[in-house]
Amino acid sequence: MKTETIAIHAGNHTDETTGAVVQPIILSTTFERMEDGSFREGYIYSRAANPNRTSLENVLAKLEGGVEAAAFSSGNAAGMSVFQSLKPGTHIIAPDDMYHGLRNQLKILFAGILEFDFIDIDNTEVLKAHIKPNTGLIWIETPSNPLLKVTDIKKIVAVAKQHNIKVACDNTFATPICQQPLALGADLVMHSTTKYFGGHSDLMGGALITADNSDWWQKIREVQTYGGAIPSPMDCYYLVRSIKTLPYRMRGHVHNAQLLAEYLNKHPKVEQVLYPGLPSHPNHDIAKQQMTGFGGVLSFCLKDGPDEATRVINRLQLFTKATSLGGVESLIEHRATMEGPDTKTPFNLLRISVGLEHIDDLIADLEQALL
Numbered sequence: 001m002k003t004e005t006i007a008i009h010a011g012n013h014t015d016e017t018t019g020a021v022v023q024p025i026i027l028s029t030t031f032e033r034m035e036d037g038s039f040r041e042g043y044i045y046s047r048a049a050n051p052n053r054t055s056l057e058n059v060l061a062k063l064e065g066g067v068e069a070a071a072f073s074s075g076n077a078a079g080m081s082v083f084q085s086l087k088p089g090t091h092i093i094a095p096d097d098m099y100h101g102l103r104n105q106l107k108i109l110f111a112g113i114l115e116f117d118f119i120d121i122d123n124t125e126v127l128k129a130h131i132k133p134n135t136g137l138i139w140i141e142t143p144s145n146p147l148l149k150v151t152d153i154k155k156i157v158a159v160a161k162q163h164n165i166k167v168a169c170d171n172t173f174a175t176p177i178c179q180q181p182l183a184l185g186a187d188l189v190m191h192s193t194t195k196y197f198g199g200h201s202d203l204m205g206g207a208l209i210t211a212d213n214s215d216w217w218q219k220i221r222e223v224q225t226y227g228g229a230i231p232s233p234m235d236c237y238y239l240v241r242s243i244k245t246l247p248y249r250m251r252g253h254v255h256n257a258q259l260l261a262e263y264l265n266k267h268p269k270v271e272q273v274l275y276p277g278l279p280s281h282p283n284h285d286i287a288k289q290q291m292t293g294f295g296g297v298l299s300f301c302l303k304d305g306p307d308e309a310t311r312v313i314n315r316l317q318l319f320t321k322a323t324s325l326g327g328v329e330s331l332i333e334h335r336a337t338m339e340g341p342d343t344k345t346p347f348n349l350l351r352i353s354v355g356l357e358h359i360d361d362l363i364a365d366l367e368q369a370l371l
C-alpha cells in the first residue's frame, strides 16, 4: 500500500462491539482477567500496552517501513530509551550539529555512564578515526537542526557495518514522507512526534521504529515498559488522528518551504539560506538521492548581523516568535538564544518552520519585515 493509504488505515480499525468507524479511546489503566487467567486481547496494564498505543505504533512502523515501533511521551524520552538500552561504557558517535536537547541529555544525564564524541560525522576520515573497540552506536540526524546539514545515510551505514556498529537516525525534520532511513540501511529511526506527526503544536510525543526484531529492540522495549515514559491514550489517539493527514500536510510544508527558500535566496539583505532543496546547498545532490521532499524547515543568515535578525523577527506579523516546528502555523526563532551559551549556531541566523498558510501571505510578511 502507498503512504497516504497507510496513514489513514494502519492506525485505525472499526470497533467490533459498537461499529464505531473510528477506534474508541480506551482510558482504562487495567484489564479484566478471564476465568482461565488469560486476558481477552493480551492487554493487562496500560504501562505495558494500551490499544490506542498499539494502533499508533502500528501506523508508525508501517510508515517507516519497519517491523515494530515504540511510542514515548516525548522525543527526548525516545532518545533516552535508546541510550538507556546500551551497556554502560558503550561509546556513541554523534554529530556536532545534533539537536541540542539530546546532546545535553547525553552530556548531563549520561556522563560517566556512556562515552560519546560529537564530531563532523559527514567526514568519513574523521568518523573512522573516532571508532573505538567499544563504539556501539552511530547517531545521525538529517536534515540537522538548525543548520540543515544533510548526512549521507548509506555512506554512514557502510562504515558502521564494517565495524558491527548500530546506526540510529533522528528523522524528525524529514518524516517518513520525505525520507525512510531504514530502507537506506539504518537499524533504528527516532522521531519527536511533537513536530510533524502531531502537526498542530498541541501534543508531545516520541517514537522509535526498528528495522528488525533484534535483542537490542527487546532491550528498548524493556526500557519503555520499566522506564514508563509512555504517552497517554488520549495523546495516542490525537497522534493517530493527525497522522491521517501527514502525507498531505508534508506536501504543503515542502511546497511552501521551497518557494520561501527561493525568495529569501534572492533577497539582497540575506547572506545565506540553508535549505536542502536549493541547488546551492552543499549536500543538495545527496538530499536529492535519499529524500523524496526536502522538508519544511529552513534557516537563513542576515548580512547585517544579529541586530538585524532581532529587528526582522520583531517586525513579522504572521510568523509567531516561538521555538519548535512542524505545526500548521509558521514559527520563527533566533536559534542561538534558544540553545544557550555553548551554541555553535551563528548569531545572525533565523530558523523558520514553514507552515501551511498561503505562500503569498508568508512572502508578503517577510518582504515588509526585511524592508
Ligand SMILES: *Cc1c(COP(=O)(O)O)cnc(C)c1O
Pocket (backbone or CB within 6 Å): 074, 075, 076, 077, 099, 101, 102, 141, 145, 170, 172, 173, 191, 192, 193, 194, 195, 204, 205, 206
Ligand atoms: C524536538 C526535537 C527533538 C526532541 O523532541 P521532544 O518531543 O521535544 O522531546 C529531538 N530531535 C529533533 C530533531 C527535534 O526537533
